[in-house]
Amino acid sequence: MDVQTTDPEYVDRVKSLLGDDGYQQAFADIEEASGLPNTAYWSNEWLSLEQERVFRRSWVFAGAEAEIPAAGDIKPVDIGGAPLIIVRDRNGIVRGFHNVCRHRGAKLVQEKCNRSYITCPYHAWNYELNGNLRARPHFHGPGKMDKFENGGGEKVDLIPVRVETWNGCIFVNVSGNAEPVEDWLSPLTNRTSSYDYSSIRWAGKLDFEIRSNWKLVYENYMEGYHVFSVHPKLLKFAPMNLRGSGEWDRHVFYNDYVFPEADEGRGSGLPHYPGLPEKDAQRGLWFLCFPHFAAEVYPDQFTILVSYPIAPDLTREELHVFLIGEAATSNAYQKERKSVLKMWDDLTREDIGMLELLQQGRLSPAYDGGRLSPHWEAPTHQFGRRIIEKIVAA
Numbered sequence: 001m002d003v004q005t006t007d008p009e010y011v012d013r014v015k016s017l018l019g020d021d022g023y024q025q026a027f028a029d030i031e032e033a034s035g036l037p038n039t040a041y042w043s044n045e046w047l048s049l050e051q052e053r054v055f056r057r058s059w060v061f062a063g064a065e066a067e068i069p070a071a072g073d074i075k076p077v078d079i080g081g082a083p084l085i086i087v088r089d090r091n092g093i094v095r096g097f098h099n100v101c102r103h104r105g106a107k108l109v110q111e112k113c114n115r116s117y118i119t120c121p122y123h124a125w126n127y128e129l130n131g132n133l134r135a136r137p138h139f140h141g142p143g144k145m146d147k148f149e150n151g152g153g154e155k156v157d158l159i160p161v162r163v164e165t166w167n168g169c170i171f172v173n174v175s176g177n178a179e180p181v182e183d184w185l186s187p188l189t190n191r192t193s194s195y196d197y198s199s200i201r202w203a204g205k206l207d208f209e210i211r212s213n214w215k216l217v218y219e220n221y222m223e224g225y226h227v228f229s230v231h232p233k234l235l236k237f238a239p240m241n242l243r244g245s246g247e248w249d250r251h252v253f254y255n256d257y258v259f260p261e262a263d264e265g266r267g268s269g270l271p272h273y274p275g276l277p278e279k280d281a282q283r284g285l286w287f288l289c290f291p292h293f294a295a296e297v298y299p300d301q302f303t304i305l306v307s308y309p310i311a312p313d314l315t316r317e318e319l320h321v322f323l324i325g326e327a328a329t330s331n332a333y334q335k336e337r338k339s340v341l342k343m344w345d346d347l348t349r350e351d352i353g354m355l356e357l358l359q360q361g362r363l364s365p366a367y368d369g370g371r372l373s374p375h376w377e378a379p380t381h382q383f384g385r386r387i388i389e390k391i392v393a394a
């Protein structure tokens with residue numbers, strides 16, 4: 001285990017759910033290790049631990065800035081089991097709040113919308129886009145309007161949540177004490193310093209609902225082993241002898257390859273990052289910034305894969321594609337843009353079929369976490385270990 005202080009209460013809770021063996025295997029050598037026990041994929045109690053200890057204490061991707069381009073745009077999101085809203089205020093600043101009224105606790109915003117003010121559907125308390133309480137109708141009796149110039153104070157204004165943006169991406173940290181986003185992303189940005197991320201623009205997103213546990217999405221994402229049998233097109237594009245198994249640099253998994261020939265959807269037909277060196281023109285890199293921000297970097301794109309747990313066996317996955325400059329929006333690149341989205345859609349669906357089988361297989365009382373390939377699956381094994389480490393970390 002990394003040197004860190006652990007909270008004994010959470011060590012006990014993890015051990016009581018996974019069993020001593022299930023806990024210990026996470027710290028064993030890959031030759032001896034297995035995957036996480038079935039409980040980690042089916043238990044509500046385990047998912048609550050992940051929400052509270054992993055998602056709320058980390059940076060979580062909450063969407064693209066381009067999804068809320070105008071002042072007053074509001075997007076509700078659930079992060080770590082907490083209902084939140086992401087708001088673009090009157091000054092264009094992206095803010096986050098808990099999506100709950102300070103009166104009786106009604107959920108304020110149910111779907112994406114544009115508002116000048118946020119009005120609670122229950123007794124009509126009215127909030128500014130900066131979270132300040134603005135008015136409480138009839139609070140002191142019929143017809144009596146309780147008004148506020150600069151908010152009503154910390155007991156009645158909306159409760160803010162920490163938000164940072166990075167090149168059009170919005171991140172949320174519910175606990176408020178994660179390191180700055182720029183530092184958290186540095187293992188990714190340091191490895192891609194020749195890519196000018198200020199040039200990326202949001203080109204669209206794909207949404208999937210998957211009947212599997214959210215962790216399986218990333219365990220699958222990290223190992224190339226399944227490409228042999230699951231992804232015939234990808235196999236042709238990047239033959240397996242060009243691939244390594246990747247590794248972790250602190251909290252960031254990374255891997256890369258050089259592909260022999262650019263293809264539609266990856267490197268051909270769309271503008272590349274400005275000033276990208278020739279050596280990177282046929283290179284693909286992929287990252288997972290723990291716990292859930294996966295990014296694939298190709299010469300013509302920055303594609304994000306994020307999954308959000310809904311239930312132990314239900315996951316919402318989003319793929320956000322960023323292209324370079326006008327390629328993201330101009331009509332001239334419509335066809336190529338479609339190809340990129342289609343490529344990701346096809347690939348993701350190939351994976352989803354397997355993810356659902358993995359979830360079903362974990363109903364088997366005979367399955368003990370399995371045997372892992374020391375060549376391909378050490379990073380996947382480490383992902384499970386990181387989940388445990390984050391849950392028990394003080």
Ligand code: FES
Nearest residue numbers: 101103104120123
């Ligand atoms: S719960 Fe929101 S105004 Fe009463």
Ligand SMILES: [Fe+2]
Nearest residue numbers: 220226231351
């Ligand atoms: Fe895959």
